[in-house]
Amino acid sequence: MTTRALHVASELYPLLKTGGLADVVGALPPALIERGADVRALLPGFPPVVSGLADLRPVANLGSRFGAAPVTLELGTLAATGLQVYVIRADELYTRHGNPYLDDDHVPYGDNAQRFALLGWTAAQLAQHADPSWAPQIVHAHDWHAGLAPAYLKAAERERGKPVARSIFTVHNLAYQGIFPAQQFGQLGLPADFFNMHGVEFYGQLSFLKAGLYYADRITTVSPTYAREIQTLAQGGGLDALLRERAHDLSGILNGVDYSIWCPANDAALPARYTSARLAGKRACKEALQKRFGIAQKSDALLFGVVSRLTEQKGLDLLLAALPEIIKRGGQLVVLGTGDPALENGLLRVAQAHPDAVAVERGFDEALAHEIVAGSDVIAVPSRFEPCGLTQLYALAYGSLPLVHCVGGLADTVVDASLENLADDLATGFVFVHFTPDALQGAIRRAFALHARRTEWKATQQRAMRQDFGWGASAEQYLALYRGLV
Numbered sequence: 001m002t003t004r005a006l007h008v009a010s011e012l013y014p015l016l017k018t019g020g021l022a023d024v025v026g027a028l029p030p031a032l033i034e035r036g037a038d039v040r041a042l043l044p045g046f047p048p049v050v051s052g053l054a055d056l057r058p059v060a061n062l063g064s065r066f067g068a069a070p071v072t073l074e075l076g077t078l079a080a081t082g083l084q085v086y087v088i089r090a091d092e093l094y095t096r097h098g099n100p101y102l103d104d105d106h107v108p109y110g111d112n113a114q115r116f117a118l119l120g121w122t123a124a125q126l127a128q129h130a131d132p133s134w135a136p137q138i139v140h141a142h143d144w145h146a147g148l149a150p151a152y153l154k155a156a157e158r159e160r161g162k163p164v165a166r167s168i169f170t171v172h173n174l175a176y177q178g179i180f181p182a183q184q185f186g187q188l189g190l191p192a193d194f195f196n197m198h199g200v201e202f203y204g205q206l207s208f209l210k211a212g213l214y215y216a217d218r219i220t221t222v223s224p225t226y227a228r229e230i231q232t233l234a235q236g237g238g239l240d241a242l243l244r245e246r247a248h249d250l251s252g253i254l255n256g257v258d259y260s261i262w263c264p265a266n267d268a269a270l271p272a273r274y275t276s277a278r279l280a281g282k283r284a285c286k287e288a289l290q291k292r293f294g295i296a297q298k299s300d301a302l303l304f305g306v307v308s309r310l311t312e313q314k315g316l317d318l319l320l321a322a323l324p325e326i327i328k329r330g331g332q333l334v335v336l337g338t339g340d341p342a343l344e345n346g347l348l349r350v351a352q353a354h355p356d357a358v359a360v361e362r363g364f365d366e367a368l369a370h371e372i373v374a375g376s377d378v379i380a381v382p383s384r385f386e387p388c389g390l391t392q393l394y395a396l397a398y399g400s401l402p403l404v405h406c407v408g409g410l411a412d413t414v415v416d417a418s419l420e421n422l423a424d425d426l427a428t429g430f431v432f433v434h435f436t437p438d439a440l441q442g443a444i445r446r447a448f449a450l451h452a453r454r455t456e457w458k459a460t461q462q463r464a465m466r467q468d469f470g471w472g473a474s475a476e477q478y479l480a481l482y483r484g485l486v
């Protein structure tokens, strides 16, 4: 029997992307459809979402909701994959330029509770046949933005005296919790007793993330190691007790790579293409990248690349501390990122001091991200914590050896180039265990040491490129979860 599942999220590549969430929500539904599931997506009607879908047509009038009127539900097709996407049109809430969550001063919009409550509420309406021609059996909600969907489903179930749809909540990042003042609970239209320690209440406030974790039938997160980490006091963000209580409903399913978008053999964003057997194109990509960033055109300089949201999570402050080691050894660093202004400025200052070796580009640029992943020798992901991480997976596919901190999905996907791992043909990158400048410097020195042994470096690159992190295995695991629920 075909399972009907609705993916509920705030981002979906190529419509709208601020991070890896969009890549996953763009790639997982097609992978599930390929394996026989009947999957659609639901997104808020942010301007790029509305303009990115050619054939949007109305499906239902949802009336006046959460301070917006009229609210309508529309359905369109994503040309790239053929995915059917429901869009919530509520101009007062969603028609804003720039970042979907933050205003121009990087401050969360004051009405985010209403903006994302509407997302969860509409998911529950779809499960109750808001679209007469299609209703999901599974509502698969992603991150806090969709966290209220399982709560609205439970409320509907209580009202009707029977289940409406089953729900899965996937945690992409426990650090973003969607916390709002308790007074805002009244606007949500949830039963009063849901504002409870056993419910959406979190230390006196309202938490969308906790709603998802508490009310969903199953919880997943994006790597097996992160699934364990978030059950600890140190990394549970105040929710570890709840996660331990729900341990039997919680699993870690590794994200995959969409190789139709991230493949050096046919990547249109690159100045030259290459494969593991023919790496000449990669050298051309490196040359072009050095030129693009205006750093010294040295083919043998070990080039480190970073493509990242600039937040505390990503550990780039540690990379800054270890940068003298890279420069001293004749290495180079290029960074593409946007986010925290203090981090942006810190990076820009180093670039000004070492124009031949370090260059930084602020902003979000999909094509440049591909150029950096292809043209670098090493892609650095020194994150403090990392639920899964996609950039290190893209780096592997492009033969750019990942340098990572041993946490979360980074620990699950990269094997350190220690002598024994090299001897056993296992190494794919550089892994440091302790989050200290010394440990990072050690990994940097291993990268330089391996780079000096050209044959071994190439063998490691080729091994990295042969790793299969496609969506196949992960999609099968989600399907098994779906089948268990319906």
Ligand code: ADP
Pocket (backbone or CB within 6 Å): 018, 019, 020, 021, 023, 307, 308, 309, 336, 337, 338, 363, 364, 365, 366, 369, 388, 389, 390, 391, 392
């Ligand atoms: P996270 O979701 O925590 O940001 P991931 O590694 O899972 O981390 O995914 C990051 C995604 O966002 C990757 O596709 C990466 O290429 C992309 N990305 C991050 N910053 C930028 C940027 N400044 N420009 C273009 N793409 C970026």
Ligand code: GLC
Pocket (backbone or CB within 6 Å): 019, 020, 021, 024, 172, 173, 222, 255, 386, 387, 388, 389, 390, 409
């Ligand atoms: C989050 C995490 C990242 C993960 C991505 C997609 O943004 O920070 O580790 O890869 O979601 O699941």
